[in-house]
Amino acid sequence: MTLIDPQLSAQELFTAALDLQKEQKHIEAVSYFNAVLEKAPEHFAQINAQRFVSVWGGFKQAQDRSAWDQYDALQRLVIMGVTQGQWFVGEATLAAPLLTNFSLLAFTQKHAEFVLNTMNTQSKPDFKHQRPALNKKIKLGFVGADFFSQATAYLLTAAIAHIDRQYFEVYAYDHGEHVEDGDEYRERAEAAYDVIVPIGDMGDVEVAQRIYDDGIDVLFNIKNPASARLGVFALRPAPIQIHYLYFPGTSGMPFFDYIIGDHVITPPDLDSGYAEKVLRMEGCYQPNDDQRQLPMESSRDYWDLPEDAVVLANMSQNYKITPQMFEVWCRLLQSDHRRILWLLSGGEEVERHLRREAERRGIDPTRLFFSPPMGIRAHHTRLRCADVVVDTFPYGGHTLTSDALWAGTPVVTLAGTTFASRVAASLLTSVGLASLVAWHEDEYFAKVDQLARDAAQRHMMRKHLDDNRYVFDLFSPSSYARRFEKLMTETVNNHWQASRAPSF
Template sequence: MQPAYYNLGVVYSELMQYDTALGCYEKAALERPMYAEAYCNMGVIYKNRGDLESAIACYERCLAVSPNFEIAKNNMAIALTDLGTKVKLEGDINQGVAYYKKALYYNWHYADAMYNLGVAYGEMLKFDMAIVFYELAFHFNPHCAEACNNLGVIYKDRDNLDKAVECYQMALSIKPNFSQSLNNLGVVYTVQGKMDAAAEMIEKAIAANPTYAEAYNNLGVLYRDAGSISLAIDAYEQCLKIDPDSRNAGQNRLLAMNYINEGHDDKLFEAHRDWGKRFMRLYSQYTSWDNTKDPERPLVIGYVSPDYFTHSVSYFIEAPLVYHDYQNYKVVVYSAVVKADAKTIRFREKVMKKGGIWRDIYGIDEKKVAAMVREDKIDILVELTGHTANNKLGMMACQPAPVQVTWIGYPNTTGLPTIDYRITDSLADPPETKQKHVEELIRLPECFLCYTPSPEAGPVCPTPALTNGFITFGSFNNLAKITPKVLQVWARILCAVPNSRLVVKCKPFCCDSVRHRFLSTLEQLGLESLRVDLLPLILLNHDHMQAYSLMDISLDTFPYAGTTTTCESLYMGVPCVTMAGSVHAHNVGVSLLTKVGLKHLIAKNEDEYVQLALQLASDVTALANLRMSLRDLMSKSPVCDGQNFALGLESTYRNMWHRYCKGDVPSLKRMEMLQQQVVSEEPSKFSEPTKIIFAKEGSPGSVMPNGFNQASPSMLNLSNIEENGVQLNQHY
């Protein structure tokens, strides 16, 4: 009778009458306990119903009586892989890995288990292991485009861009319309400054998947890097139409608006404030802290940033890390650095040698980082990133510290009501400023920044006009800052100084179409392209700094002035002409030049800016003398005086702490006001600003997002690139 029951089970299975089929298989197995095929088929039914544990139990019974039953072993591997994915998504990644490995015990060449091990190890930041299993998955399944794509993500994050391109191209040779790989290839080309190739890839990704929101975000990053701010904002807004909760596009849009904001209205403030209100709903806020309210006790200062590497922000955070009085201001660094370099190691050693604490938080959920901050009893938490790449504003939204501050990395308000203060000075943000901020402005006694020059800078070279016989103006600011209005003013200057030249260095100038558009714009303004030198990105810092030897006079941008570039220019002996404005981003040069002793190079308007440049250019001898004295002038100024700067910063922190001890907490007042407001919109869920690895779960061909998103070269930044992707966000 056993074959009859078994065959009935097969028939009922084909008729999709699965309960009846199970009954038949069970009767067959009851009469013949060694009936392996019956157990196997029962497992298939349970597996298809999603009851993975029952399926696995059936396969175990099957293999107990027939250990070499290949079909059952393969089915067991599939079920275990699916169970691994299930428990991983429920939060137990280690158990998921265990199930994937167990699957390979039953089928050692099962590519899906290998692929999912690659995804899991990627999520665990064990990238060497992830590479091994992606390579194995591709070896055993040469059609697995997802494995190639994810390998590309890892190589891209390791700055091995050539290998990343190779992986993405391999994925596309398997799946020509694989939108993720098309997008990711576009991201790498954007990082490399290959704007035409990048646009082609991202547009293909959108054509392959018109609702691919993150591809529009990346298109925005590309346009921003190429200097087309209005097109960038349009692309971000297209992303937000598809995915209103895209954190990358939302923050990138805010960053982009700074490049064209002259402060004539409150639209940019309102955009930040509205973003902050919406973002806050994703996080529960701490409303009390265990920190002892003793106004004079030693304080614990936390600094959180992804930019503790050779990056623009790093030149301004070094002074506090080095010169803090660690006895009274203990430093805890929360480093979200994606890829550490020699500077990261040097910072870590200096902090730990002085008795501070260094915590690597890259890849850790922001809510967990907030819990770490609570455990560390941080008194004053300072974030250094704002709306740029790989920021931790989600952690700041939790309000884990009693006093929270934003500083350095972003030229505007964060919009977050949980941040108490924004550090600035009286020149970048004059007391009479009409620019609005969610945070309360706190002004340092001197400049709000302290610059630590690169030890690789090399010597100051004589002004080139002495040997050239003509003046060379220049700028090494990113293209997003060189707006059409800036070019109009620069063209006026060049046209008024006979035989003068302009040198501009920017990553996208390795792209012919970007160069052509830039030169065409200047030609339309009356400046022949033969008088303009366009330089692409210079990789080595020493070579980059020595490139200032090509210019006599540096021209600042507006309404988004340079910061690192201005400091570099002055340190290399090149005087910079800047212009005052009505917003912080416009006034950074005002603060820097005033404190260095070059107040006479600050213009009030465009006409005065032109006149100041012409006056500098008219006296080459004076220019040469200024150049050779400027480094010393700057080194002795407040802009480079780390010791006094740290004293002023510590005094500011102490005043903040005194206010907290008295119950004066600006953020709590704001939060109370917000809670009293009637909010009509539904709470939203923001996407995390991380990368996306697309994980194939179990069956070949099914692809789902699994927590890593290479789609975002921004903030990106989010990424948010001097740096992205995702550090594609330009810090200022």
């Protein structure tokens, strides 16, 4: 708790708050801004706007560091920001348990207002779009920065390579940094896309003009809206623009016509939480790679784990771990002394915080084990050593879940109403393990507890995953490409039919 001298004036408190903010000490800064508001409520608007910079910065720090003393208070202030017209963007919003679909939509739409307002003074090209001729290939363009060994390329590249070039051409517009020679997924991307256009040094108008001149029919954003080239999309260089894959939630942007989901992730009754129209893939919306390496044989001892333990694992980034879900995991540890919790290391500070939180919940901190970030095959190998992957909520494991299933390890997930909370449910459904999807916290606890107790059931699930690894549609990029082609052909046809329909 931050101790504040009550004798300080409002101006002195405000100056101290700003100094703390500059030093990135956001959690402390929020306490000072709160004190300023008590002494100078007549300046609420100015103080509150500055306070929310640190509210969001502090909440992100609490997430990243697993420093939860002020987590709930900061999260409540984030929610308050929705009602006060504040906005925050980025994946951290998806991991906040109190942010509903409508809160997330409100934030992203405020972000959209900001983006559009910044463009009002810019001259805009007047692009005229025409329906592609019947015998013309449909041109797909993907705008992103991760055409190298990163999760998006890791998932998408194989499917791109399988798209039928008799009917489609596929362009990449790359605004990422220089990629080192020899990067596996960069080399695969260069083979998969028909053209990769470097756009990092080009302005938005120039990029939009290039996309328009290339005749792109469907343009995809595959980047977080916080770091995407939104100015390019706002210029409407393509007749159809789609928010896809990288950021699992609505963009809020009026210039994205569609978001791609599926029947599990984005059922029709949740459509009102999206600014975009929802396109639903047949099967799971997430592409995957069948060329990823299989896990190696490995002992628990290699990973410094006890051989006789029941290993509950989660290798998500730390910001996805919430106090509420950690509480459930600790209850699961309390239920059986043989169980341990194996997590991705976020550094010594994070490990120290999580061990402290475990001890507060009556768990011996030595029952927590940590593993550093590592390469793909080693990652699959360690996942193979887990008994059950326990998913985070509300931002579940997406690439992590497909990695675990590829490695042959079952995952138990808790599905909510947001896109980010339902991806693992879709993945599990696609491999015939929908029974591992829980719809409320008590059910999640019961499913993990039962599976952790039943070695025979875990063996059966592992055999099911191993025997069908190359049978599941989930791990077939060629099957994904056919389903994606079908969706894109229907989308293009429907778009142009609708544009020709008479209005009344």
